[in-house]
Each structure stands twice: as structure tokens, then as C-alpha cells.
Amino acid sequence: MNEVRTLxxxxxxxxxxxxxxxxxxxxxxxxxxxxxxxxxxxxxxTEIYAWxxxxxxxxxxxxxxxxxxxxxxxxxxxxxxxxALISLLLTSSLFVILVNxxxxxxxxxxxxxxxxxxxxxxxxxxxxxxxxAIPFARLxxxxxxxxxxxxxxxxxxxTIAAVLFLLLLAPHIYEKSHxxxxxxxxxxxxxxxxxxxxxxxxxSTLIMLLPFIVKIKPIFDxxxxxxxxxxxxxxxxxxxxxxxxxxxxxxxxxxxxGEETGLATVGEYGxxxxxAVLMALFIQMFRFAAEPFFFEKAKHxxxxxxxxxxxxxxxxVMLIIYLGINLYxxxxxxxxxxxxxxxxxxxxxVSMGYLLYGVYINHSIWYKxxxxxxxxxxxxxxxxxxxxLINILLIPAYGYMASAWxxxxxxxxxxxxxxxxxxKRYKIEYKMIKLVPYFIVAIGMVVFSQLYxxxxxxxxxxxxxxxxxxxxxxxxxxxxxxxVFFRKTDK
Numbered sequence: 330m331n332e333v334r335t336l337x338x339x340x341x342x343x344x345x346x347x348x349x350x351x352x353x354x355x356x357x358x359x360x361x362x363x364x365x366x367x368x369x370x371x372x373x374x375t376e377i378y379a380w381x382x383x384x385x386x387x388x389x390x391x392x393x394x395x396x397x398x399x400x401x402x403x404x405x406x407x408x409x410x411x412x413a414l415i416s417l418l419l420t421s422s423l424f425v426i427l428v429n430x431x432x433x434x435x436x437x438x439x440x441x442x443x444x445x446x447x448x449x450x451x452x453x454x455x456x457x458x459x460x461x462a463i464p465f466a467r468l469x470x471x472x473x474x475x476x477x478x479x480x481x482x483x484x485x486x487x488t489i490a491a492v493l494f495l496l497l498l499a500p501h502i503y504e505k506s507h508x509x510x511x512x513x514x515x516x517x518x519x520x521x522x523x524x525x526x527x528x529x530x531x532x533s534t535l536i537m538l539l540p541f542i543v544k545i546k547p548i549f550d551x552x553x554x555x556x557x558x559x560x561x562x563x564x565x566x567x568x569x570x571x572x573x574x575x576x577x578x579x580x581x582x583x584x585x586x587g588e589e590t591g592l593a594t595v596g597e598y599g600x601x602x603x604x605a606v607l608m609a610l611f612i613q614m615f616r617f618a619a620e621p622f623f624f625e626k627a628k629h630x631x632x633x634x635x636x637x638x639x640x641x642x643x644x645x646v647m648l649i650i651y652l653g654i655n656l657y658x659x660x661x662x663x664x665x666x667x668x669x670x671x672x673x674x675x676x677x678x679v680s681m682g683y684l685l686y687g688v689y690i691n692h693s694i695w696y697k698x699x700x701x702x703x704x705x706x707x708x709x710x711x712x713x714x715x716x717x718l719i720n721i722l723l724i725p726a727y728g729y730m731a732s733a734w735x736x737x738x739x740x741x742x743x744x745x746x747x748x749x750x751x752x753k754r755y756k757i758e759y760k761m762i763k764l765v766p767y768f769i770v771a772i773g774m775v776v777f778s779q780l781y782x783x784x785x786x787x788x789x790x791x792x793x794x795x796x797x798x799x800x801x802x803x804x805x806x807x808x809x810x811x812x813v814f815f816r817k818t819d820k
Contacts (some may be wrong), residue, residue, distance in 0.1 A: 343456065349478075350485035351610045357489055358665055359603050363666030365496065366520065371669070372583070372592030373520050375599030377447065379579035380439060381455055386568040388424060388459035391561030392417060392468045394697060397624050398560055400470055411548040413463045413557060420635025421456035428452035440583070450524040450735040457531040464538040480537045488530030495522035560702060567705030570713035574686075574739045577713075578720050578732035585724040598729035600665040604654070605679035609662075611650050612687040613642065623694045633757045640691045644764050645804050647684050648771040652800055654680055655775045656793035659786060677775050682736025689740055692747045695755035704754075708746045712739040766807075769802060 362371055392413050428435055429449060436448045468477040500516045555619045579599060583591030623636065654661065655677045662673050689708075696704040716739045723731030751757070774796045783789035 333437060352483050352607075353482075353485050353489060354771045355603055355607070358492060359600065360664050360666070361492065361496070362523070363600050363669045366596075368383050368596035368668065370591035370596070371599060372594070372596030374523055374590070375579050375595050375602075376583065377439075377441075377451055377524070379576040381451065381458075383569070383572045383580070384455055384575045384718055385458060386565065386572045389417065389462045390420070390558075391564030391568060391702075392557065393462050394564050395469075395557040395561035396463060396466045397470060398697070398700075399557055401624065403554065407545060407549050408550045408553055409557070410463065410467055411545050412550050412554045414460075414542065414545070415547065416554060416557075417460045417463055421460045424459075425452050427455045444521075447521060450521075450528050454524070454527050455529050457528075457535050461534055461538055464541045467541060480534060482539060484534045487533045488526050488801055491526035492523065495526055527570075555809050556600045560700060563702035563706050564697075567702065567709040567759055570706070570709030573713040574709070574716045574736065578724075578729070578735065581720060582724060582729065582732065585721070586728075592779050594729065597669050597672045598675065598732065600669035601675045601729075602679060604658070604661055604664060604673060605676045605683065607654050608647070608651060608680040608683040609686075611647065612690065615687065616690055619691070619760050623697070625680070636691075636694060637756050637759050640688070640759050640761075641764065642784065643691055644684075644688060645767060647687055648677060648767050649682055649797065649801060649804070651684055652771055652774060652797050656796060657790070658778075672729065675729060678730075678733040679736050681772070682733070682740050683816075684739035685737065685744060689743045689747060692744065692751070692757075692759070695747075695751045695757065699755055701754060704747075704750050706748070708743050711746060712743040715739045715742055767804070770803060 362374060366374070396409060396413050400406050429452070432445050432448060433442075436442050436445050439448060440445055465477060465480075468474075468480075496519070499514050502510055503514050503516050579595055579602075582595045582598065585591075586594050619639070658673060658676055663669050665672075693705065693708075696702055716735045719735035719738060720732055723735075748761075778793055778796070779787075781792075783792065
């Protein structure tokens with residue numbers, strides 16, 4: 330329990346660097362975008378950011394996990410860090426150069442032939458974010474969660490400030506200005522300023538990370554690099570397959586539905602999806618703390634017991650968050666504009682998909698610890714195939730509801746495959762069957778809230794709050810969940 334409590338504290342600290350910035354991002358920017366942009370305009374934002382998520386995996390090519398794996402020995406720490414950093418610097422720079430050289434074909438492939446500027450900024454943002462992955466990984470490795478969080482929060486604040494200036498304040502300045510401002514600002518650029526603001530935010534992050542970059546002695550150890558690449562390449566394929574699960578729906582939806590209404594559908598779905606992504610933020614917060622924690626605990630005799638313990642409390646806490654999102658959806662929906670709210674029907678489904686993904690993240694430590702990362706390829710590749718098939722075959726008939734269910738089907742399959750492969754290679758007694766009642770109770774509560782006709786909003790909040798409290802009481806009676814956050818008092 331003490332180890333779980335330590336991980337919980339680290340997760341909360343990392344939450345300040347992930348949850349708070351993302352809440353600011355979603356709470357302010359999603360609300361702002363869905364109220365000033367039409368569905369098609371917001372569809373552009375949704376689609377291009379989906380491409381960013383997909384390609385960021387390619388540009389980091391598993392280096393973060395590779396760094397954690399090979400930085401365990403203190404004598405190699407600086408060499409591993411410097412080698413990984415130089416590797417990402419070279420590949421990120423090459424990416425920007427190639428995109429700008431072949432800007433025409435790249436823009437055509439992404440269906441933005443008339444917006445080369447979007448794609449140039451898209452490439453620059455990706456390159457900076459990929460390069461910054463290793464300095465951020467170093468902060469995590471050294472347990473500098475506070476510094477990590479401060480930089481992440483600063484990034485979002487700067488981005489939000491840039492967005493509000495460019496899209497809210499600047500148009501008023503433009504109307505009253507008669508000088509130089511009219512030559513540098515175009516009020517009709519609109520969506521383009523979203524990417525300008527993001528580029529400003531990414532560049533600011535790079536500047537803040539410079540103290541952790543310039544102070545190292547630049548060493549590129551070819552032998553270490555080869556070992557990291559051999560270890561990390563399967564993680565690249567696995568990560569790419571995993572990103573396909575997360576982004577394929579938003580990338581192909583326009584192509585499946587048609588250009589005329591496709592971007593508008595992508596925009597509506599993207600807005601509803603953002604509400605479900607609140608679950609993913611908590612998963613990401615946990616992952617930031619868990620990866621170095623799991624690698625560190627691998628040295629101990631009771632590592633497997635610790636992993637099983639973590640899994641149990643992770644599932645329970647995530648189900649409480651799942652209930653919080655879906656039982657208070659009537660209030661959370663105001664984060665997105667009124668014209669986009671038809672898409673909130675996907676929130677219970679997609680958020681459950683992300684919860685299953687979190688279970689997989691927990692379990693997948695078995696192949697990372699044992700240098701069996703090729704199994705990550707097998708598992709996530711099957712998940713990606715399932716995602717692709719469901720989206721391609723069912724979007725024409727069921728629209729974005731097919732995309733929502735694809736997340737559940739894909740991540741559920743990945744969990745099953747992970748357990749099957751681990752059985753003979755690194756078996757851990759997770760006793761998942763004991764967690765089934767939690768899933769049944771939580772899903773039952775959400776279904777009830779969807780079907781029951783509440784008299785008014787106050788009545789709804791009261792009943793749903795009772796449901797959440799009842800779930801916590803159930804978890805406390807069964808597994809003492811409150812001990813994760815509150816130290817038990819000894820008599």
C-alpha cells in the first residue's frame with residue numbers, strides 16, 4: 330500500500346503538468362473554438378491535430394521508453410541522454426527540411442493543397458515537440474515532477490494567451506488600426522491562427538527546456554544508440570498502431586463520408602470526443618508517473634505483487650473518474666458549443682475505451698521489462714486492424730458511433746491478447762475477475778443515468794452524486810480504496 334500511495338502522489342504531482350494544462354486547454358480553447366468556428370472549420374483543427382498525434386509517434390520512435398530502459402545504470406546515464414537527444418535533433422530537423430522541400434505532395438496527401446502554410450507550421454510544431462520528448466523524459470526519470478508540471482502549464486498558458494490575442498483581441502485592434510498592424514494581421518486567416526498559437530507555445534517550451542539541454546556534454550555513442558533503436562523500434566511500431574486506434578477515425582472520416590459534409594462531421598465528432606478525452610488525460614497522468622516507477626520496482630523481489638496491487642487500485646480510481654465524467658455530462662457538455670452537442674452520445678463509449686486502454690498500459694509492462702517489445706507490435710497491430718475495419722466498414726452506415734465503438738473493441742482485444750502472451754513469459758496474478766463487479770456496477774450506473782428521465786438538473790445532480798458516493802462506499806468496503814490517498818491511522 331505504501332508503494333501504491335507513493336505512485337498515487339507522483340501521479341497527482343504529474344497531474345498538475347497534464348490534467349490542469351489540458352483542462353485549461355479543453356475548458357477554454359475547446360469552448361472558444363466551438364463557439365467561434367463552424368463545424369467544418371473546427372473539423373480542420375480536429376483532423377490536423379489527429380495527424381500530429383499519429384506522426385509524433387513516428388518522430389519520437391520509442392526513444393522515451395528506450396531512455397528509461399537504458400538510463401538505469403548511473404555510469405551510462407549522461408551518454409544515454411545525450412545520444413537520444415542528438416538522435417531526435419537530427420531526425421526532427423530532417424523531417425522539417427523534407428516537408429518543406431516536398432510541401433506540394435505532402436499537402437496534397439493531407440488534403441490541404443491550398444494551405445501549405447498550415448502544413449509548414451504543422452511540421453515545425455511536430456519537430457519541436459518530438460525533440461522536447463527526451464528532456465521531459467529526463468525530468469520524469471529524475472523525479473522532477475514539479476519542474477515538469479510548471480513547464481507544461483506554462484506551455485498551455487502561453488498557447489491560450491496567443492489564441493485569445495490572435496482570434497479575440499487582434500480583430501478589434503485591426504478594425505481600429507490604420508498602420509503596420511494591418512500589414513501583418515489577416516482577420517480572415519482564422520483557423521490558421523490556431524496553428525500559429527501552437528507554434529508559439531511549442532517554441533516557448535523548447536526555450537524553457539534549454540537549461541536541461543545545453544548543460545550536457547554532447548556525446549553520441551553509436552553502440553548505445555544501436556541498442557536503444559533495437560529496443561525501441563518495436564515500440565515505434567506498437568506506438569504507431571496504438572495511435573491509429575486513437576486517430577484513424579478522425580483522419581479517414583472526411584474521406585468516408587465525403588468532402589461536402591465530411592469536415593463538418595469530423596468537427597462535431599471531434600468536439601464530443603474532446604469530452605471523452607478527459608478520461609485519457611487521467612490515463613496519461615498515470616503513465617507519466619508509472620513508467621519510471623515500474624522500471625524501478627522491477628529490481629525488487631515483490632515487483633509482481635506491486636504491479637498487481639497497482640492494477641487493482643488503478644481500475645477502481647479510473648472507474649470513479651469514468652462515473653464523474655458521465656454522470657455529470659449534463660454540466661460538462663457546456664465545454665463545447667451548442668451546435669456541437671449532438672456528439673455527446675459518444676462520451677460514455679469512448680471514455681470506456683480509454684479506460685480499457687489504461688488497463689492495457691498497466692499490463693503491457695511485462696514485455697517492456699523483459700525486452701520482448703516485439704509483442705507490443707503484435708498486440709497493437711491487431712488492435713489497429715480492428716479499428717480500421719470497424720471504421721471503414723461501419724462509418725458509412727452508422728457515422729461516428731461506429732468510430733466510438735471501435736475504441737472499445739480494439740482496446741478490449743488488446744487486453745485479452747496481452748494476457749494471453751504474458752501467460753508463459755511474465756505471468757502476474759492480477760485477479761482481474763475480482764474487478765468485474767466494479768465494471769458492472771459502474772456501467773450500470775451510467776446506463777441508468779442515460780435512460781432515466783430526471784425532473785430537473787438539480788434532481789439529476791443529486792441522484793448522480795448519490796450514485797458516485799455509493800460506488801466509492803462499495804469500493805471502500807470491498808478494497809479500502811481511500812487508503813490510497815489517506816494514510817491509515819494505527820492504534
